[in-house]
Amino acid sequence: MKYSLKTFGITRDILGGKEVIFEMDGEKVGELKLELMARFPEMKSLNSLLVAVNNAYAKDDMVIKEKDEIALIPPVSGG
Amino acid sequence: MKYSLKTFGITRDILGGKEVIFEMDGEKVGELKLELMARFPEMKSLNSLLVAVNNAYAKDDMVIKEKDEIALIPPVSGG
Amino acid sequence: MIKITEKAIDVQKVIETASSLSAGAVNVFIGTVRNNAQGKNVVWLEYEAYEAMAVAEIRKVIDEAANKWNLLGWAVSHRIGTLKPGEVAVVVVVSTPHRKESFEACQYIIDNVKAKAPIWKKEVFEDGEEWVDARPNIATPTN
Amino acid sequence: MIKITEKAIDVQKVIETASSLSAGAVNVFIGTVRNNAQGKNVVWLEYEAYEAMAVAEIRKVIDEAANKWNLLGWAVSHRIGTLKPGEVAVVVVVSTPHRKESFEACQYIIDNVKAKAPIWKKEVFEDGEEWVDARPNIATPTN
Numbered sequence: 001m002k003y004s005l006k007t008f009g010i011t012r013d014i015l016g017g018k019e020v021i022f023e024m025d026g027e028k029v030g031e032l033k034l035e036l037m038a039r040f041p042e043m044k045s046l047n048s049l050l051v052a053v054n055n056a057y058a059k060d061d062m063v064i065k066e067k068d069e070i071a072l073i074p075p076v077s078g079g
Numbered sequence: 080m081k082y083s084l085k086t087f088g089i090t091r092d093i094l095g096g097k098e099v100i101f102e103m104d105g106e107k108v109g110e111l112k113l114e115l116m117a118r119f120p121e122m123k124s125l126n127s128l129l130v131a132v133n134n135a136y137a138k139d140d141m142v143i144k145e146k147d148e149i150a151l152i153p154p155v156s157g158g
Numbered sequence: 159m160i161k162i163t164e165k166a167i168d169v170q171k172v173i174e175t176a177s178s179l180s181a182g183a184v185n186v187f188i189g190t191v192r193n194n195a196q197g198k199n200v201v202w203l204e205y206e207a208y209e210a211m212a213v214a215e216i217r218k219v220i221d222e223a224a225n226k227w228n229l230l231g232w233a234v235s236h237r238i239g240t241l242k243p244g245e246v247a248v249v250v251v252v253s254t255p256h257r258k259e260s261f262e263a264c265q266y267i268i269d270n271v272k273a274k275a276p277i278w279k280k281e282v283f284e285d286g287e288e289w290v291d292a293r294p295n296i297a298t299p300t301n
Numbered sequence: 302m303i304k305i306t307e308k309a310i311d312v313q314k315v316i317e318t319a320s321s322l323s324a325g326a327v328n329v330f331i332g333t334v335r336n337n338a339q340g341k342n343v344v345w346l347e348y349e350a351y352e353a354m355a356v357a358e359i360r361k362v363i364d365e366a367a368n369k370w371n372l373l374g375w376a377v378s379h380r381i382g383t384l385k386p387g388e389v390a391v392v393v394v395v396s397t398p399h400r401k402e403s404f405e406a407c408q409y410i411i412d413n414v415k416a417k418a419p420i421w422k423k424e425v426f427e428d429g430e431e432w433v434d435a436r437p438n439i440a441t442p443t444n
């Protein structure tokens with residue numbers, strides 16, 4: 001499956017793009033995280049990594065589809 | 080002794096003046112309060128009555144002098 | 159800055175006098191005149207202060223707060239005179255390095271200013287007037 | 302009002318959008334850019350937001366607060382883009398009937414907005430830059 005990932009903060013620096021096409025066999029949020037850490041080992045150094053699907057935080061067992069809006073959410077630091 | 084009393088809030092309504100000359104034999108803050116309540120029974124209906132001497136709250140055993148700046152402080156309600 | 163004033167309070171200016179480049183947090187409390195009290199419409203309020211003593215009492219409160227928290231800036235401004243509903247009666251501003259202490263310090267200051275500063279307000283209703291908190295409340299209970 | 306904006310925040314205007322004639326208390330939290338972090342001078346900050354989701358998350362926080370306290374008015378405004386020390390990054394305003402709940406609600410909102418809203422800041426120092434809180438802090442301890 002080919003997912004389009006929006007990146008923010010440090011994940012943009014690591015993946016090198018604002019919107020990145022990411023191909024993998026998995027179909028769940030948790031698999032996406034593991035695959036990202038495998039291919040971009042720097043991801044493992046973050047304090048946390050969350051994934052948002054269609055503008056809401058998603059749990060690891062959530063199934064993602066190619067047309068979903070998927071975003072990588074490194075530790076937030078607003079305010 | 081003749082004391083000059085500054086009045087505020089409801090004590091001004093009760094004593095009927097902004098600055099009132101009050102004569103009594105006592106020389107202490109506590110005596111002043113009792114004497115005020117005796118002569119102006121409405122004073123007893125207040126939630127509290129404090130006396131300030133020279134811009135600071137005074138205890139009942141404080142001795143007052145004629146030249147002191149004495150103020151009656153009914154329950155405050157600023158803010 | 160401690161100010162007792164008959165003029166309308168410019169909140170933005172009070173905030174500016176309390177700001178600091180090394181602060182990350184500013185907490186502001188604004189006390190405004192409510193259009194109702196004791197279940198009745200408030201037409202206006204009359205505030206009066208024993209000014210010199212009020213400034214002295216507020217200064218003591220600020221000194222206490224400065225001993226408890228790292229205040230990088232602060233300001234207290236209290237209006238007196240005639241105020242209509244919606245108008246600003248008091249503003250307290252504190253600047254601190256971090257946000258938790260800004261809330262704590264600001265709340266400490268307004269709580270103690272209200273409890274200690276010799277300032278009084280009279281509520282004027284359509285059918286009468288009353289010095290607030292002067293006597294035990296025997297009015298209609300509010301909802 | 303929830304706003305994510307690249308323009309300088311007008312604090313007074315944000316306060317006005319959150320005011321209410323039946324409120325007696327307004328609490329305002331202002332987060333400003335500090336001129337120092339990790340013992341170093343901050344030259345500027347870069348803020349970015351995942352805007353649609355940030356608005357949605359802030360709305361959830363407001364809804365939670367409105368369930369806990371009697372909010373008569375509220376506003377959250379967050380700046381993004383390049384900010385210099387002293388500039389306002391975020392403003393939270395709540396109006397409530399009485400003051401205690403204004404402090405509680407405002408603190409709840411800023412705490413949760415900071416924890417949940419997808420907004421990020423990068424500190425730019427004279428000798429480098431760093432996404433705040435992204436990685437375990439290995440910098441020089443601050444005093």
